[in-house]
Amino acid sequence: MLRRLTIRDFVLVDRLDLEFGPGFGALTGETGAGKSILLDALSLLLGDRADSAMVRAGCERAEISGAFDFAPAGPVASWLAENGLEPEEELLVRRIVESGGRSRGFVNGTPVAASQLKALGELIADIHGQHAHQALLRNDAQRELLDAHAGVGALVAQVAAAWRAWQAAKRELEAAQAQHDALAREREMLEWQLGEAKLLAFEPGHWLQTTLDHQRLSHAAGLIEGAGAALGALDEAEPAIAAEVERLAVRLAELGKIDPQLASIAELVEGAGIQLGEAVVALRRYRDRLDLDPEALGECERRIAAVTQFARKYRVSPDEIPALVADWSERLARIERATDVDALAAAEAAGAKAYGECAERLSERRRLGAQQLGLRVTEAMQELAMAGGRFAIALTPLPGGSVHGAEAVEFLVAANPHQEPRPLAKVASGGELSRIGLSIQVIASEAQAVPTLVFDEVDVGIGGRVAEVVGRRLHELGRRCQVLCVTHLPQVAARADWQWQISKEVREGASYSQVRVLDAEARVEEIARMLGGERITDTTRNHAAEMLAGEAPEPA
The missing domain is CATH 3.40.50.300 (P-loop containing nucleotide triphosphate hydrolases)
Structure with missing residues (x-):
């Protein structure tokens, strides 16, 4: 408190x-x-x-x-x-x-x-x-008061969730039925596009290798000529650079025995000679593998042209092709689900059944709560200068139900004996409304576990x-x-x-x-x-x- x-x-x-x-x-x-x-x-x-x-x-x-x-x-x-x-x-x-x-x-x-x-x-x-009494004239306030008295707050939330799930399934079914032809055309187009992408067989790793191969093959003659010239200068010319460096290393090593200051320089030159020798071996291996291959070059060019044409057609870059294909696949999957009318109808029927069962449980609790609240408010009216008056709650079935349940809730009152109860908003005077409203609020509050009640x-x-x-x-x-x-x-x-x-x-x-x-x-x-x-x-x-x-x- x-x-x-x-x-x-x-x-x-x-x-x-x-x-x-x-x-x-x-x-x-x-x-x-x-x-x-x-x-x-x-x-x-x-x-x-x-x-x-x-x-x-x-x-x-x-x-x-x-x-x-x-x-x-x-x-x-x-x-x-x-x-x-x-x-x-x-x-x-x-x-x-x-x-x-x-x-x-x-x-x-x-x-x-x-x-x-x-x-x-x-x-x-x-x-x-x-203004709590005036609020009692609204049907939504009446329903909330009844639900509070009946203690069905959790069940009301379950009914609302079941209703929303059912309505969502119903909308999907209706959309599938209404858009069947348009969705069928879109599905056919997506299937064709995905078939085209499958033939292209585009993979980012392969695409990178293709562009590298094309660059190498299209410049093969220049690469062969350049590698041969370098190999000739290093190892095949007279004198060859590699042989001259090796002789210089030997000469400096001998001189280093006379003056130790040259020993470290001799080591550097010797190291350079070793690296030049390794370069000669690598160049020879590269030149021997490299070959003019017009057929391989043509295949690379055809592959690049196909990918470029596909990307230009759908206004993406080659790197964006995988994301585009993924979007098509996801959209096709959604369309296939949306056009499976039998599955959607089954889902809609299951949603309707789940809602109906949940709403029926709520209706039963409401019927019991309405009887109890009606009797208690009627008893209170006898003490509040409304002898012979009666209070009742009408639960009117709603065709198809609603998010709030399968019935409308309406408070009815008969202020005098021998009168049939009529809607509270139509028959209660200001004073009667105050008395009835206070009774309802007090009785409804008794059913709740709230430790502090405030009446303004x-x-x-x-x-x-x-x-x-x-x-x-x-x-x-x-x-x-x-x-x-x-x-x-x-x-x-x-x-x-x-x-x-x-x-x-x-x-x-x-x-x-x-x-x-x-x-x-x-x-x-x-x-x-x-x-x-x-x-x-x-x-x-x-x-x-x-x-x-x-x-x-x-x-x-």
Whole structure:
């Protein structure tokens, strides 16, 4: 649950350090004092979209930090492990929003993306905003609430994945059927091109050797003449260079016996003579192997012409031919798969079957969840001044199904006895919608494992005995988890285990929200203010004290 919340320079808040307790806590105060700002800060901390308008005027950045308790073996611990984050004794979450709009998030000191904060936030807190009742009029919100109550989140994801796989297989089959002739023509062309490439038998290593052979053969006469001239000068001329160097080496060696300074020079000349001898042997071997071979030269030229013509035809360089052939082969393989209508039809049928089986499991869970939620909300309606009213959930089959399952979900309500349930959006008044919506939210929240529930003025439009029932329901919910509620109703606030008063003050022309933790005496004053408005009398104080003690008569 939430233990601490620190807020710096957020909207109207300059600096707040808040300590939260267990149970049901009420946040009260005058209209416009900034009660919802605290919940906005918590929402931002847990992944809501950041906006530069959240930074208090004149400040460079806003910063929200929160500390949460969590079970060592629970969902939060698993999330930390999955995201490579080290667990600490507490879960520390921090969000910074700069005046330029850029935001950063941290979990246990490690930077994380906003999407990660949002995923983590869904495990920590369930926040019901001011317009939660109006959201109930949307069919997608109704479906999500039913699924949350039925605990089928994993199954919903499986159905969505099965639907997408089925639809992809269906599109491939339809494309193959619609493009059969065009694909057949393209396949024929690719097969011809690959046949042409096969006849060319182009290999990068062979191509390099062919170009080297061509260079050698086309210059064979010059190579033979040059090698012969060098061999003649070195070994066959009179005098030959190699023989002269050998004689000089012998002469210098004899002189070196007289003057040792010539000995090292003699060694150098002797080495040169040895290398010249090796060069003579190598040149002779090269000249003997080298031959004028017009036939081999012609074959090289024909090979080079074929490769060059092929490359020019398909507008690539010879070095790019292997990549081009690989692309053709891959495209042909795709076309062959795409034109195998029997295989595609089998894949589409398998996808439809997998989706149908998965969707049927979801439908069965939804039917059971709809019955349970309908009964519980109907029971709650009897306590909320809607005696005889009924709540039901219609599951209407969708031909062909959808990514969300095989049925549409719609909330139905009958506000009075003997009326047939009709769509919630058509029959519920504002007050009835508030009562029904709050019941659904509380009941759906009970089915979830989220440790902190937040209600932001969700009791708008109710009062009197109904407000007393709502307060009692939230108090009971607070025994199971931490509940935070922004409220204007004294009947709700009086049922809280602890209460804060939010106020706004003006300092040096700027407005600031302040939070005051109320003790028992201060709670009497605040409940009296909520009962009597600006003029607080002993009567309203006595009434407030009775409400806090649980002894006040139900207001009319």
